[in-house]
Amino acid sequence: xxxxxxxxxxxxxxxxxxxxxxxxxxxTPLLANPLAFGEVIDRFAEEFASAKPTAILAAESxxxxxxxxxxxxxxxxxxxxxxxxxxxxxxxxxRYDLEYGSDTLEMHIDALxxxxxxxxxxDLLATGGTIEACLRLAxxxxxxxxGLGFLIELSFLQGRKRLQPHRIVSLIDYDSEA
Amino acid sequence: xxxxxxxxxxxxxxxxxxxxxxxxxxxTPLLANPLAFGEVIDRFAEEFASAKPTAILAAESxxxxxxxxxxxxxxxxxxxxxxxxxxxxxxxxxRYDLEYGSDTLEMHIDALxxxxxxxxxxDLLATGGTIEACLRLAxxxxxxxxGLGFLIELSFLQGRKRLQPHRIVSLIDYDSEA
Numbered sequence: 001x002x003x004x005x006x007x008x009x010x011x012x013x014x015x016x017x018x019x020x021x022x023x024x025x026x027x028t029p030l031l032a033n034p035l036a037f038g039e040v041i042d043r044f045a046e047e048f049a050s051a052k053p054t055a056i057l058a059a060e061s062x063x064x065x066x067x068x069x070x071x072x073x074x075x076x077x078x079x080x081x082x083x084x085x086x087x088x089x090x091x092x093x094x095r096y097d098l099e100y101g102s103d104t105l106e107m108h109i110d111a112l113x114x115x116x117x118x119x120x121x122x123d124l125l126a127t128g129g130t131i132e133a134c135l136r137l138a139x140x141x142x143x144x145x146x147g148l149g150f151l152i153e154l155s156f157l158q159g160r161k162r163l164q165p166h167r168i169v170s171l172i173d174y175d176s177e178a
Numbered sequence: 179x180x181x182x183x184x185x186x187x188x189x190x191x192x193x194x195x196x197x198x199x200x201x202x203x204x205x206t207p208l209l210a211n212p213l214a215f216g217e218v219i220d221r222f223a224e225e226f227a228s229a230k231p232t233a234i235l236a237a238e239s240x241x242x243x244x245x246x247x248x249x250x251x252x253x254x255x256x257x258x259x260x261x262x263x264x265x266x267x268x269x270x271x272x273r274y275d276l277e278y279g280s281d282t283l284e285m286h287i288d289a290l291x292x293x294x295x296x297x298x299x300x301d302l303l304a305t306g307g308t309i310e311a312c313l314r315l316a317x318x319x320x321x322x323x324x325g326l327g328f329l330i331e332l333s334f335l336q337g338r339k340r341l342q343p344h345r346i347v348s349l350i351d352y353d354s355e356a
Binding site: 012014024031032033038041055062064068071076077078080082085086087088089111 | 190192195196202204206209210211212215216219233238239240242243244246247249250253254255256257258260263264265266267286289
């Protein structure tokens with residue numbers, strides 16, 4: 001995990017958001033800078049081109065921002081995973097636990113053909129609940145997961161443990177809340 | 179409004195979604211086809227390059243899918259407009275009326291500098307409530323709106339009336355619910 005082009009300088013730290021004690025990593029300054037944003041897509045493309053993904057899968061909303069340009073770059077399908085009730089065709093659901101309660105994500109049942117080579121993309125790897133739901137939805141479709149890419153990893157939350165044994169690439173790391 | 183490359187064939191019609199009597203225009207088959215998806219970005223880029231936008235603004239979630247690649251293509255900032263409580267920095271809000279009740283969208287107050295040239299992108303122009311909220315948020319920032327682009331326009335709902343006098347480009351038109 002290296003950051004030769006100092007992408008971290010485009011991340012704004014917002015204290016106590018969304019609740020006290022949490023340092024939120026705000027990606028909007030990076031999105032505002034087309035060179036920095038383009039660098040992110042370049043890096044993902046370099047890391048994953050050799051895995052020959054046929055589909056890039058991402059959960060709404062921020063995951064879409066990186067997965068859509070990457071799908072176009074790699075000539076792959078873009079597959080949205082959404083909150084319940086948003087996708088109009090027949091869906092498969094996966095429910096996952098949160099700190100308090102649970103959440104559910106959906107994917108169209110015809111979004112991935114068996115044998116698809118799927119790359120999962122999100123802006124952030126924290127505890128890994130969202131991306132694990134995406135992983136399970138992809139596996140339930142009979143697809144092969146060929147990698148997972150994150151702009152930011154909060155490595156102190158150890159979310160990557162639940163994503164084994166897949167290849168994980170994150171471009172920016174924070175090893176503490178500070 | 180022309181569709182020489184027959185983008186409409188990649189839109190799936192889903193009857194009675196999200197409620198009886200509504201024909202939902204499902205864009206996921208288009209997103210699954212990188213040539214069709216790429217064609218959309220090419221078309222938007224051709225239509226709007228000469229307007230020299232410095233920022234591409236879109237509301238979550240589906241707007242992000244088209245605005246992010248277009249921002250990269252045109253070398254412009256990508257500016258997300260989100261539902262309340264999602265953006266961590268100081269925001270400006272705009273509330274707009276729905277058929278029943280109202281909804282609110284937010285943008286970071288520092289997302290657009292005065293004098294920015296803003297292009298608004300969304301997947302769908304229906305009655306125009308969401309995009310009008312984006313338009314007002316851009317104007318409240320002192321930015322100049324240089325155009326509005328939609329993948330799909332439901333022209334029978336006459337949403338473009340409330341978006342005058344701006345230039346509007348839509349790539350696919352439906353002139354009735356059927």
